[in-house]
Amino acid sequence: MLPRDFTEEQQMFRSAYRKFLEQEVVPNIDTWREQGIVDREMFKKAGDQGFLMVWPDEQYGGMGDRDFRFEQIIIEETANVYGGDWANTLHSRLVAPYIDRFGSDEQKARFLPRCVSGEIILAVAMTEPDAGSDLAGMRAVAKDMGDHWLLSGNKTYITNGINSDLVIVAAKTDPENNPHAMGLFLVERGMEGFERGRNLKKMGMKAQDTAELFFNEVRVPKENVLGDPSLGFLYLMEGLAEERLIGACGFLSGAQKAFEVTREFCMQRKVFGKPLSKMQNTQFKMAELRTEIDVAQAYVDQCVAVHNRGALTAEDAAKAKLYTSELLCRMVDEGVQLHGGAGYMDEYPISRMYCDARITRIFAGTSEIMKLIIAREVFAENFVEFVDRA
Amino acid sequence: MLPRDFTEEQQMFRSAYRKFLEQEVVPNIDTWREQGIVDREMFKKAGDQGFLMVWPDEQYGGMGDRDFRFEQIIIEETANVYGGDWANTLHSRLVAPYIDRFGSDEQKARFLPRCVSGEIILAVAMTEPDAGSDLAGMRAVAKDMGDHWLLSGNKTYITNGINSDLVIVAAKTDPENNPHAMGLFLVERGMEGFERGRNLKKMGMKAQDTAELFFNEVRVPKENVLGDPSLGFLYLMEGLAEERLIGACGFLSGAQKAFEVTREFCMQRKVFGKPLSKMQNTQFKMAELRTEIDVAQAYVDQCVAVHNRGALTAEDAAKAKLYTSELLCRMVDEGVQLHGGAGYMDEYPISRMYCDARITRIFAGTSEIMKLIIAREVFAENFVEFVDRA
């Protein structure tokens, strides 16, 4: 396994965060899974110890270090204790950056400190019941009422849907004249007309609260609009490379963990008098997967390094998302198969990983969509040959 | 496509070497292929311009820079002009390092300068007609005659077999008492009893001279023994990681090039009135391959960086060899399929690449052997979990 590249400070951060997870997450994760939601204090605890959001500037309570490897460490360590259904990364690195990128100084000062401390929990609401992930088909609408906007629409599959205190809601702002005009609205807990549906039960990620949200003529003050209310579509696009990279880090951590639990099982389990790990079929399958996982890790780490320089393209991130989600599914599938009957029982972690994995090839852009994005790069006129890429 | 990492000096080296190839290799490669051998002057020309061996110390005529990226550049640029059957890398980075690692100062002074200049062409002779790559089954024997060794045996599939002036020959030195005792002998052109068979025709790499070599009681002076004449087996093992890495760089360059010629073809060729590149099947297949190639490039580049620090393990190199050779074969296979009938014609480069590719999964350790090596690491007691690998 190739050595990786983290700074000494990051290594220390890793150890400290690992201890934190052992104390706060490991004892509770089963309870959260049963209740279908993580206790909201969890965000506060992580915030208090500086583990929730590393990147915000010190004036907002963060460390001000935007090195993506901190996020990578958080994702890896969380996956390592099967804590992937705590949606901390969604809060800190998928949603909060919208405020950072497009929010005014006033908005940052108003919200970011409480996001960093974990007092405010974040969600983003794009998907709608009938439109799926198809932003063009969106029906939610916000009407400019002079001093405020009137927001109406239904959103679904919203992670942190129940826990969230601040939801970034996408809605069309000029549906008649310009169907691409879309705004991002900061809707706060308690605003009139903002209702939540029940917590949806899911096949995987069971501790993650996923809900339907209803917006019925919600009065959103103008100071709660993020940036230009006609450019929301562009804003959402801008974050895509990072979102896919976050996904890739998570999926690959999942594959790593699934590999390790399968490896353990193969060394202990005996079949026809021999440990499973001594069977040639097991050795070949595990060697193939080990190779693919190691190769993927080099790619993802390289993407992280490039992203730290601000140079990660949407296409390269799409490759990372495609490769790692497909690899994760292959890994958990083979993991269940090598576990035999045990892999089919809820009490073995591999069975839960199997349930969590399948949807990764579907959400945040299906594998088919990733391929179309990559194909555009492949058949572009400005394609660069490999010897000229150095 | 992720940016890569080369120094400015290396970039300049790349441009200069590319010009050299265009002048010296491109106009001649078809002739060499027909005659089944590269003109031996090619080595001399490359040596004269400093492109043959970069790593040897300045006292021997090299640049003294052991950064493996120079080799990577040589391999990539050579592949880019379909020059892979000129066995320059075998000479400079597979065989010459034995002299560097295990040779005496006297031997280095005697041979290395002429290796760097291209006056001496190198080969290594291990494989035997019946034993294949199975070193334990080797039959070649060297008998200690006091002031010299008497070497007898047949070797086969020796690349540079016809052109070579100095051949490192592996032979058992104590077959009765210690079947593992093996020596490496420096056999020079013209030594009595050293004969060459005919140049073998091959299905791929047609410009590479591959021959059978016969050693019939060759008197090898003691000063032509490399290191300890009982430790040759260990010596051969020591170079394995680097050999596999060299292979991986070459296979991946081949896959890159095959991708590019296929891409060009798909953009030009029309089927049922539409360019092939507009068909969804083409887009999906090419996107999958692009992803795998980019992911593999990150891994191989990472292996190179680790190797430069002297830390590349045999297992990680095995993963690189396994992954890139399998990927190359998938790439050329899909390349031929997308070329349709044209891909089947000798005049299209993809057909030659297809022929060259298949053997890469077999030589220098088959894919099956790579998997067993990797499986040993997977099921070792000292396996390190991924979060602890940072």
Added chain:
Amino acid sequence: MHATYSPEERLFQDQVRSFLRNNFNAELAARIREPETFKAATIEWQKKRFAKGWVAPGWPVEYGGCAWTDTQKYIFDGALAEAEAPDVPPFGLKMVGPVIYTFGNEEQKARFLPGILNGDTWWCQGYSEPGAGSDLVALQTRAERDGDDYIINGTKIWTTYAQHADWIFALVRTDTTAKPQQGISFLLIDMRSSGVSVAPITSIDGEHHLNEVRFDNVRVPVANRIGEENKGWTYAKALLTHERTALSGIAYCKQVLNTVRRLAADENDDGQALLASPTLQARMADIEMELMALEYTELRVLAAVAKGGAPGMESSLLKLKGTELQQAVQSLQFDVAGLYGSVLPSTGLAMGHDYGDRARREYMFGRACTIYGGSNEVQKNIIAKFGLGL
């Protein structure tokens, strides 16, 4: 094939379709799918087929079979698939029934066959044991003779629908001194016997299909033993090869494909029917093709069995390919359901598609099919050993 039906065969097809129209509908299908109503609805459906005399097409006529030709069976299965109607439960009709009429005595036939046919008796299978997996010869459950009874002690695992069962057919060890395969007997055990307890196993889909069945000094009359003492393995083996044939699940795959086709024609993606996607079409074509090839194979095997042959290697083939195909259609179905597949239904969603739940459940449950009934790795060993003599 359809083009070759004779007028009589077409008439038969009409009769079957009309029977299905009158006796099976979406409401019944829904009740069979829901865990709460599954048992009652399944028996209701079996009784309808029984009343028509169409419950056991594969049985000899004297015991209640249909005397159908291969083509008629093919027509019947095809019509079931068209109507998306499930087959009857296999435990009685396809598993223990054939053992009883082949190896049982007259009294046993008279006592058990009627309940199997009319659905009054629900059977389950007691083969696998904790730790033994597919390795039946390692079984530990012991039966000690005590007068006219056996006293049974031990545990069975992975027992599908034991919670519904009236009877279990089980393998027990009656001679601990014999070779592992020879001291086994085949017993029919009343689940209401004192000392039988059933513990649920929650499986990967979060549902309760599987159980652990414990026998704690359970008394079973010797009269409930099939055939001779210590010959149970012979009877089980004969059953196993038939079971594997039954496991191919071709009719089920066709049914799912029908559903997918119907729904994908209705569903829109980006403005056009999902079914218009070339990728989806290619996947469906691939599966349809494999399915057709497997179906023909199954028909051949059944024809050979009908002539008195025992399915050998072919039954492994059917199990192996059949289960791979089941997983392929389930995966396809899941992808078509998309995001809707990941949300559990028990929350009473008002939105999303009603088949998302089916897709999720079948995908999860189907993960086991390459493991149970002798894992696919075991099947490959069987093919290599007995089929190819390797």
Added chain:
Amino acid sequence: MHATYSPEERLFQDQVRSFLRNNFNAELAARIREPETFKAATIEWQKKRFAKGWVAPGWPVEYGGCAWTDTQKYIFDGALAEAEAPDVPPFGLKMVGPVIYTFGNEEQKARFLPGILNGDTWWCQGYSEPGAGSDLVALQTRAERDGDDYIINGTKIWTTYAQHADWIFALVRTDTTAKPQQGISFLLIDMRSSGVSVAPITSIDGEHHLNEVRFDNVRVPVANRIGEENKGWTYAKALLTHERTALSGIAYCKQVLNTVRRLAADENDDGQALLASPTLQARMADIEMELMALEYTELRVLAAVAKGGAPGMESSLLKLKGTELQQAVQSLQFDVAGLYGSVLPSTGLAMGHDYGDRARREYMFGRACTIYGGSNEVQKNIIAKFGLGL
């Protein structure tokens, strides 16, 4: 299946085996393999089968068929595979012959069928054209009426063994104003006609099987047209579906598997027979299994055709799966040959294995099979469109 042969069928099997023992041997097989002796030896072999009356099992009896049952055909093919005997060339017997006896007039039948049966006339196929690939409706070769003749101008490509052929059956455009598929006629053209020229194409294996055939004002009597003018596409289509059925190559695959098994039992690897490798066993089991499934399918399709049906989607299925399997066995054979497969034989090696060359040649040549006869992508389109109505 073997268990179910009747005594008559066993007797027939004995007769076939005895015929093969007396008429086919390794020496003849070797001559058929070598390019220099291929044609003469192939005709010799066809004449032996013709003398026995066993040259055209699939033809109607009145034209020289064998009146065999499906089982007899199966037995015959099986015996050919056992003896590693190739089938007779398909161009006359499987391609143009059926078109002539189905659509030709009495005079054409009397003139051409005898030479096709006894091997005196060697046929080749003139369908594909440069740039048109598998897209037959785009064909450009024109036939202009001049009295009782047509004047032909145009070029055909990929014409297998045109260098040996006495006659070519070709599609030509007789009406340039009609829809692309409607203005085509089916002509039989004497290769010795003035204006016919043949240029060799060197293919991927470095051999000469393929050709470009040019027609430069070639005169062809109208009497050599099959059926009606402008209806050629109808006849060709009927032939194409039959051709695809013939392309499945099951007998060939069985033959290769037999060879591989025989050789892998002899060859040692690391001290034990190659055949003992679990990997090799698993690969063989996989292929054998697929092959069996495909064989049953082919038998079904043939039975349906015998009853008067035309193979539709099924013929695409057979072509698709059959060619995939051909490549799988060729790849297996290549791996078993290992390094020996990469050296060409024409250098008259004294060492290595005699089957290395066969492995290499067949692997290379076989690369085309997923491309010719309608590429596999085209077959998938056909299945999706006509088989599934997508």
